[in-house]
Structure formats: C-alpha cells, structure tokens
Amino acid sequence: MSEDVGSWQRVAAAEDVPEGEILALRLGERQVALYNVEGRIYATDNVCTHAYALLSDGWLDGTVVECPLHGGQFDVTTGEALSSPCERALSTFPTRVAEGQVEILLPSGAG
Numbered sequence: 001m002s003e004d005v006g007s008w009q010r011v012a013a014a015e016d017v018p019e020g021e022i023l024a025l026r027l028g029e030r031q032v033a034l035y036n037v038e039g040r041i042y043a044t045d046n047v048c049t050h051a052y053a054l055l056s057d058g059w060l061d062g063t064v065v066e067c068p069l070h071g072g073q074f075d076v077t078t079g080e081a082l083s084s085p086c087e088r089a090l091s092t093f094p095t096r097v098a099e100g101q102v103e104i105l106l107p108s109g110a111g
C-alpha cells in the first residue's frame with residue numbers, strides 16, 4: 001500500500017457549487033477553488049500563478065476561469081495557462097462526488 005497518492009477528503013456539499021460557479025476552500029495552508037462546469041466538478045489551486053489573486057474572485061466561462069487581477073485565463077479542467085500574463089499552469093486535483101459531497105484527492109503532505 002502506497003501513501004504517496006494522497007487521500008480523498010470531503011470538502012463541500014455538491015449543492016454549494018452550483019453550475020457555472022466557483023467555490024473557494026481553505027484546506028490547511030492550501031487554497032483550492034472548486035468549479036462546476038455543466039455539472040462536473042473540477043478543482044485547482046485558487047491562487048493565480050502570475051501574482052497574488054484568488055481565481056474564485058474571477059469569472060468562470062465554460063471551462064475557462066479568468067483572473068480578476070490582470071485577466072489571465074486558465075483551463076480549469078487541465079490547469080493550463082491559456083493567456084498572457086499567465087504562463088505557469090495551475091495545480092489540479094482529481095475530484096469525485098459521493099453521497100452529495102464533493103471529495104478531492106490531495107497529494108500527501110498537502111494542507
């Protein structure tokens with residue numbers, strides 16, 4: 001049995017992330033954003049990789065989140081940086097919904 005893959009943690013009720021919305025979470029030291037894209041939940045780091053801004057204060061359009069500070073964009077399904085000034089991808093986390101609760105797989109040592 002490997003501990004390296006991390007562990008699933010319940011982080012929110014699925015109904016707390018309505019379709020098209022972003023929910024900010026603080027999990028220990030880590031800030032995570034949950035996104036509901038057409039009923040599927042995705043999770044990334046909430047802090048922009050360009051400077052310090054919370055993506056949960058930005059805008060979600062389909063699978064793209066736009067940072068509120070300088071307008072950089074990321075694909076929330078992959079974390080990929082899509083537009084300037086963002087160049088580094090966001091960390092992403094696997095998600096699942098069980099019994100109406102959102103769970104995310106956090107790497108070992110997270111939080």
Ligand code: FES
Pocket residue numbers: 048049050051052053067068069070071072085086
């Ligand atoms: S802080 Fe997000 S684009 Fe600059």
